[in-house]
Amino acid sequence: MTQVENDHPDRVPGRGGRRRRRAEQLMVPDVEFTSYYGRPVIKEPAWGIPDVPGYLFLGGLAGASSVLAAGAELSGYGELARVAKVGALGAISLSAVALVHDLGRPERFLNMLRVFKPSSPMSVGSWLLAAYGPVAGAAAVSDVTGILRPAGTVATVGAGLLGPGIATYTAALICDTAVPGWHEGRREMPYVFAGSAASAAGGLGLLAVHPADAEPARNLAVLGAAVELIAKRQLLDRLGDLAEPYQTGTAGAILRLAEFLTVGALAGAVLGRRNRAVSALAGASLVAASAMTRFGIFEAGMASARDPKYTVVPQRRRRDRRRGMN
Amino acid sequence: MTADPAGRAGYLEHPPRMGFFTDTSICIGCKACEVACKEWNAVPEDGLSLSGMSYDNTVGLGASTWRHVAFIEQPVTAVADAAEGVRWLMASDVCKHCTESACLDVCPTGALFRTEFGTVVVQDDVCNGCGYCVGACPFGVIARREEDGQAHKCTLCYDRLGAGMEPACAKACPTESIQFGPVDELRERAALRVADLRAAGQDQAQLYLDDPDDGIGGGGAFFLLLDEPEVYGLPPDPVVTTRDLPSIWKHVGLAAAGLAATGIALGLGRRK
Secondary structure (H helix, E strand, O other): OOEEOOOOHHHOOOOOOHHHOOHHHOOOOOOOOOOOOOOOOOOOOOOOOOHHHHHHHHHHHHHHHHHHHHHHHHOOOHHHHHHHHHHHHHHHHHHHHHHHHHOOOHHHHHHHHOOOOOOOHHHHHHHHHHHHHHHHHHHHHHHHHOOOHHHHHHHHHHHHHHHHHHHHHHHHHHHOOOOHHHHOOOOOHHHHHHHHHHHHHHHHHHHHOOHHHOHHHHHHHHHHHHHHHHHHHHHHHHHHHHHHHHHOHHHHHHHHHHHHHHHHHHHHHHHOOOOHHHHHHHHHHHHHHHHHHHHHHHHHHHHHHHOHHHHHHHHHHHHHHHHHHO | OOOOHHHHOOOOOOOOOEEEEEEHHHOOOOOHHHHHHHHHHOOOOOOOOOOOEOOEOOOOOEOOEOEEEEEEEEEEEEOOOOHHHEEEEEEEEEOOOEOOOHHHHHOOOOOEEEOOOOOEEEOOOOOOOOOHHHHHOOOOOOEEOOOOOOEEOOOOOHHHHHOOOOOHHHHHOOOOOEEEEEHHHHHHHHHHHHHHHHHOOOOOOEEEOOOOOOOOOOEOEEEEEOOOHHHHOOOOOOOOHHHHHHHHHHHHHHHHHHHHHHHHHHHHOOOO
16 A cells, blocks of 8 residues: 655645745744645636726725715815816726726627626626716716706716715625635725725825815715724734735735825824815825725735635635534 | 536526546546647647646646646655655546536626536637636636637537537546546446545545535536645635625625715715
């Protein structure tokens, strides 16, 4: 009978993991696991940079800007409402370009509306976009040109109601994958995205409008940034070992900088509420931090897909626990 | 209990579910399956370089590799029947044609569909290359081909099945390591085979993806392995991502409702 030593992964080809990491970066005790020549088990999503992380950011900015526009218009902040509507239209237009550009067959983008599938967040998102885009566009055009004001108000409210869907469905989009860093963060990701979107939209308002005329933007920014910071902390707590790709490498650096900017901007937005320059700087920082948060989360997921450790170790643990119980 | 993915997909009358049982214990690593697949399906060449991974130069499944033979040279401690202290593991991998298919679930265009045989196939004339299926597959099977920007994978030779023929890889396999047939029959055969191997002292012989109660509802293609799945580059406990989608939508809904409520609160405020 042949005896094989499988408990010693270093005797098996393709020891994964250790090769790639620096010891001082280790957040968890090194785990022994086996892989096939260190090759990833799953494929990295075929999504490009900056198209897809850019889309996650722009979709959030657009959706939450529409929420801000509706709120600002109803409470009498006309200038802020206009900025938010134009911002929403600009962001959603750019994001649509990014989405189509990322397709392998861009000329077939209309196939997205060939069926409606609740099991596919991308299908749901495409239909949401098809509904939201024209409404957000009508709201902005009516406000800027002054034509059909009553219809413009209806469109503003409509975009404000569809906006939250646009800003958050992208969390379902990335979490509904086999990518361990995203899928295992599914519980908190929607709140991170909602918070990040709100802080970006509020930030844009603070950047473009005098703080005396931008109180709703400041409120939205402060609330959004706080929700994002808390939800992101809870996300990392839940991920446990899988938090490592969020805390190391490129993703770790981007996310740390984003958090630093968000905290600074939060202070600036609150304390500098009477100062145009401080407010604007805080607003710009929030917009930039939101973009960096999306790029960081995107890259963390990609990193978790590339290293077989993140697929194999949690699955082995889950399987062994289940078998132990039987 | 047999899962009936074709029936669930809406076929009122359909042939039995067809699939593969790949018995890696009798794979000799000839790669006839890889070649037959490429030839029959006119899958383009995708690299001719040496990988340094034993005899494996196709490296893994992908848009233009629909059968992939893994080669593992394992050092062994007792060398009674192993040449030079090495045990060879060879295994022909393929799309699992899951009962619950993540690729099919997440495809936004309907390009991926369930056939009457219970298999999963991409329609080339519909796929717009969004790439969602690529990150959704728990096995890293499906991929986007650079040349045409579309997703491709094993079709379980849908065209040959329609003509009553067996898939090209199974046809070409000289040792019947790749067995094709109704999934029910294959499962019975696999259970007997693994029992035989275990009785003969192969303690680690195990069936992989044969269980209808596993995380993908069982594979239409399943395997007999001689070591843990991850040794072959397979995930040890795959779960279809869309099982969690209801809970994901719930939290997306709550987050969206929170954002909408914030907007309403802003709107109710009055300018001072």
